[in-house]
Amino acid sequence: MAASAGKKEAAWPLTMARYERLEKLGEGINGEVFKAWDTEDNLIVAVKRLSGSGDDGFIISGLPEVMREAMCLGACRGIPSIVQRRATCVAACQREATDSFIVMDYVGRLNLRGYMQRRVRRRRPFSEDEVRRIMKQLVEGVTAVHAVGVLHLDIKPENVLLDDGTEDRKQKPKKGTVEADVRGELKEDRIVYKIGGFGMSMKGRSKRQSEVTILTPYSAPELLLHSCEYDDRVDTWGLGCIMADLLSDTGVSTFDGESDIEIMAKVFGIVGTEGIKEWSGYSRAAAGQKSKLPGGRGISRLRHKFPSCKLSGAGFEVLSGLLESNPEKRLTAAEALQMPWFHNRRRGFGGFFKSCVVGVVPET
Structure with missing residues (x-):
């Protein structure tokens, strides 16, 4: 609250x-x-x-x-x-x-949520190259956090701050200027994305962790099941959610919901339930929590939501790897950073046109 x-x-x-x-x-x-x-x-x-x-x-x-x-x-x-x-x-x-x-x-005047909402209002969707640039910085950050033995546990747009280098931190501002700063223009080609919000973080890992009781639309499936068997891949799920938000161009969470059940319905309605049911820890999750899984088809609809005209094959490899509901198969941050998408050059017009032609065919 x-x-x-x-x-x-x-x-x-x-x-x-x-x-x-x-x-x-x-x-x-x-x-x-x-x-x-x-x-x-x-x-x-x-x-x-x-x-x-x-x-x-x-x-x-x-x-x-x-x-x-x-x-x-x-x-x-x-x-x-x-x-x-x-x-x-x-x-x-x-x-x-x-x-x-x-x-x-002090990093900057705006967080990633506010930036996404600003782009929606101005009808300026993120290109795939922009999403790649943002995600590379975030994946690099999470990789470094995990390397020192820290789990963040609250990766979401509100905890990503933007620094475009335009604010003078050694000049005392006048009171009442923050709102004006937020509406000000950004040097978008200079933005550096920094991760904050470590209020839920923990250092050290064991096979069985403390239960995460505060759940959000960025909580990994194993956390939604109230499992205590989780590792640093709960953070890479959060990165996948941010990537989906950037591609969706809505300014709101892809898996937004008012309750755990609503969030679970959104999550498993898109990524399917096949993966989480194959997870070795699924059998040990509480029956009451598993009963909240939505029924119907268990296959993933992620590619249907993000077709080829929206996201290239290399980009989808990253998105689907981060949003893998089976944590044992989910990409770690270090693994995601090695994916070809982060090392590809920008596609030319011909490649973009070809992907859009392919993308008009519904994918199952």
């Missing part, structure tokens, strides 16, 4: 006095993020406030949760495509419920 709109913002403690709050950038399930001015370093930063009480409408983040997120961000220090942590502020005494703060580099 999110905080109610228009509620009074929580006051910052004296330990955060060096950070002058400028504007609210957004919020998630466990806190909110602000654009702030670091008065000591004379630099724009992003400050994430994590709720310590829950009485403000956010899910409580106690010391263990805060330190887990900080530890994961610390493990990702130096990875260019990851939002970098600058400081963590927690109360010295945890006997009373208090807010915690994570200070991070």
